[in-house]
Amino acid sequence: MSATDFNHYVGIRILRKQSNGVTVECRIRKELLNFAGVLHGGVIATLADVAVGQSLMVRGHRTTTVELKINYLRPITGSKVTARSHVLRIGKTLSTARVDVFDDKKNLAAVALVTYMLLEGRGRGIAVKRS
DSSP: OOOOHHHHHHTEEEEEEETTEEEEEEEOOGGGBOTTSSBOHHHHHHHHHHHHHHHHHTTTOEEEEEEEEEEEOSOOOSSEEEEEEEEEEEOSSEEEEEEEEEOTTOOEEEEEEEEEEEEESTTOSOOOOOO
16 A cells, blocks of 8 residues: 555554454654653644555545544643544445544544445546546
8 A cells, every 4th residue: 555645744554454444553753742642632633644545445445535524532742642443335436434543542532424426436436538
């Protein structure tokens, strides 16, 4: 699985592929903290987004995010954060997944529901005309 430059910059890596999703990890460093000294919510949302995108990519789909809804349950501190995606449905043009985000003590810290548009792949979805 290849990572985008952005994912590499943030420090996201794939830990495991599961039958219905993937687990990604990010080491926490000071550049990723907010003014309160905890992991920035945007980093957590990024992890959720990447976990779903990678789940679909390994299935041969090219995608783009349509919607991401996240509930932050606790602040994240420590040395790492992990996100585990669970693909709920892959349709003709849309896919929906749930993501559970954990701190380094394995406490549930956030949950997300993410919808992706399938651009092409495996004969499903819509073809995108490039200009």
